[in-house]
Amino acid sequence: MTIDWLQVGVTALTTVLLAFVAVGAIPILATLYQFLAIPFHSVINHYRKATPYLPRVAVVVPAWNEGAVIGASVDRLMSLEYPSDRLRVFVVDDASTDDTPEVVRGKEQQYPGRVVHLRREKGGEGKAHTLNFGIGRVLEDDWMQALLIMDADVIYLPDSLRRMTRHLGDPQVGAVTAYIAEGSADKNYLTRFIGMEYVLAQVASRRAQNVLGALACLAGGAQLHSRDNLEAIGGRIDTSSLAEDTITTFETQLRGRRVVFEPHAVVLAEEPERIASLWKQRLRWARGNVQVTSRYRRVWFRPSRVHKLGKPSFGIFWFSIFLLPVAMILSSTGLIGLFLLQSELATVVFRAMWITAACTYVYTIVLAVQLDGRTGRRSWREAILFPGLVSIIVMVTAFFPGLLERRLPELLGIPVTPTGEAAWTLFVYAWISFSMLFAWLAKVVESTAVGRFLSPFLIYVVGYGPLLCAVTVDSYIKEWRHEAAVWDKTEKIGRVAG
Structure with missing residues (x-):
């Protein structure tokens, strides 16, 4: 019997090429599977265990040259539908060279005892270092029961914090995140695309992640932690990566606590108007994801009784x-x-x-x-x-x-x-x-x-x-x-x- 090696080679090459196409189809099928899970959020969610809960919340706001936005952000925090004696805002001024210090000191006088200006004389080390400076001060006493990490430019809608804290009424929940919506007043084609992206990536995909029990990332501008969870992950934010919010999300779940996305807590954010600015922002996020993928290589596709990050479905997503x-x-x-x-x-x-x-x-x-x-x-x-x-x-x-x-x-x-x-x-x-x-x-x-x-x-x-x-x-x-x-x-x- 003579073997037709040419035909064998063609068959082998065809098989490899078909495998290549199959790999290309995986993201499509994964997206379809994830979005098919979204309707189940109406019955598989955390709301049954949520309860009216108004802990003492310390808000840490990192600010470097945020004079144009920090005043409005603080004002909106002060007007939240939340008990005034249970909310304190700590603005960490990261050695700003604009009028940020003056604006924050003005708010400190306007809201005595509720707004605190913290100044770092050595700045420029990154958001995580700035946050840790504020978190360290907040943890020095027992007042804080929950910590909200936010960005200086975002605007919380009045009921957003109250909607988030109700999930912390369940001690199994370590952290909660909100829906960061594109909120620019003067929208252009790019901010409208970003707005649609955020609907797909947050309101939709994170609902599916709620259903599946594993969340990929707490939004950097809206992450609420219980004090117990914050202390369990070391009382500080990771400074070794560009994706400190994702690492915090993973570390919370690896310790057996749940992370919840609250789609009805809406936070408005200013997003880039130009491709160059968007590229710079997303490059930082993408490089952070490369670092996270390598860092947690022993988690992927390894199911665990403690967390659900190792589920095959989450790994495929x-x-x-x-x-x-x-x-x-x-x-x-x-x-x-x-x-x-x-x-x-x-x-x-x-x-x-x-x-x-x-x-x-x-x-x-x-x-x-x-x-x-x-x-x-x-x-x-x-x-x-x-x-x-x-x-x-x-x-x-x-x-x-x-x-x-x-x-x-x-x-x-x-x-x-x-x-x-x-x-x-x-x-x-x-x-x-x-x-x-x-x-x-x-x-x-x-x-x-x-x-x-x-x-x-x-x-x-x-x-x-x-x-x-x-x-x-x-x-x-x-x-x-x-x-x-x-x-x-x-x-x-x-x-x-x-």
């Missing part, structure tokens, strides 16, 4: 986001490889993957805009074009083979050639990877004379999702090069519509 650019590139490689092998499977798996992606996209967007109708109404264009116009065209190609590359040109009287059809096929197979490159191009051209018009156009065409994936690729590169991990604060100018 985490790595589906963390390795999404890798999955996208593997998917394109697999499809192009199958096409070059002239395998009929190329069309089959392409259609299967993109039809599933289209159905998932429609389901998640429809569900998300119902969860936050206000953002949905303001950002309906961004909701529709979140994956980008080109990706929507690719979805149409998957649903209706031959429509765009053959039938439409014929109707328009454009000659259709085998070369043209092959070029179109290669384009749609490669697009999921090329989209990240074009998203990076939108950042590059933003600073040019035509960038004001061209960058928004590119993002609508390419998609906001690919832009975030491009940032993740940048984080891979910078971590691989061991570039300095510096806390780079996003500039805020007080644009929140409070």
Whole structure:
């Protein structure tokens, strides 16, 4: 019997390429599974164990050159629907060089005994060091029963803190986080995209994480800890990573305490108006996630009776986001490889993957805009074009083979050639990877004379999702090069519509 080694090789290569496409499909299926869990939040939640509970809350606010926003933030804290004798605000002035000290001292006089100005003479070490300075002072006496960590620019809606503290009535809950909503008064295309992203990533995804029992991250601008939990994790915030909020979240759950997302506690935040500022912010977050992934490598996919971070479902969700650019590139490689092998499977798996992606996209967007109708109404264009116009065209190609590359040109009287059809096929197979490159191009051209018009156009065409994936690729590169991990604060100018 003669073995046809060429055929064996082709079969083996086809199997590998199919595996590549399968990897690319994992994030789609993971997203679908997660969003299918969201409706169960109506019956699987923490509200049965929540109870009216108004502990003495110390608010620690890190502030470096926040003179434009800190005054309004303090005023809004003072007007919360919360007993005045149970709320104290500690503003940690991180050696600010603007008028932050004067503004905070003014608030200290305006609200005697309720607002405290703490000054660090040595600043610039990062948010975690600043927080630890304030936390250390708060822990010096027994007054504090719960600690709220927030950012200097955010605005808490009146009932937000009260909605959060009720979950701490259950001693098994160590920390609670809120819904950070994009709250800029003068919204542009980018802040509307960010607003839609926050609905998907918080109001939707974190509801699903509540159902599954493991939360990925406490929002940095809204994390409420019980005193017991704070002391259990060491009485301080980790300073070795750019993702101190994620590490705090993990450490809380690893010690057997629950972390809860409260979707009805709304906190408004000012978000970047330009791609360059967004890139800087998200690069810090993405590099922090790289560090967290490595730090907790012994947690992933190791189920535990103490916590649920090791559940396979949570691990798949985490790595589906963390390795999404890798999955996208593997998917394109697999499809192009199958096409070059002239395998009929190329069309089959392409259609299967993109039809599933289209159905998932429609389901998640429809569900998300119902969860936050206000953002949905303001950002309906961004909701529709979140994956980008080109990706929507690719979805149409998957649903209706031959429509765009053959039938439409014929109707328009454009000659259709085998070369043209092959070029179109290669384009749609490669697009999921090329989209990240074009998203990076939108950042590059933003600073040019035509960038004001061209960058928004590119993002609508390419998609906001690919832009975030491009940032993740940048984080891979910078971590691989061991570039300095510096806390780079996003500039805020007080644009929140409070």
